[in-house]
Amino acid sequence: MIAPTIINRPPDNSHIVVEEPFGPIVPLMSWDDEAEVIERANNSSMGLGASIWTADLDRAARVARQIQAGTVWTNDHFSLSPTALFGGHKESGIGAEWGLNGLKAFCNIQTLFLKKSV
Known part of the structure; x- marks a missing residue:
């Protein structure tokens, strides 16, 4: 068992x-330059989720749109x-x-055309 841990x-x-640690452990990566952090975030074969912590919500949204991950949280993680919809990108x-599209993934959709007369 590992205690919740932040690697600074x-x-x-x-x-x-x-890689994806799948545990109560997370790397804390600091950044100043948007282009650099986007490149760093996307420099992985994984892409399940990411979180951006900042007071500047416009900046967070701009960066989040460019991160190759299924979910990107702002000032939160794993809500x-x-x-x-919840799913990953890349590997x-x-x-x-979850969500309507997630539900559709488990369905076999069938279309029926029923003509009232012959």
């Missing part, structure tokens, strides 16, 4: 940064809603769950 400024190529999975 690990190297960009470390396992905690480029989920059954009405919102983090194909397909998604």
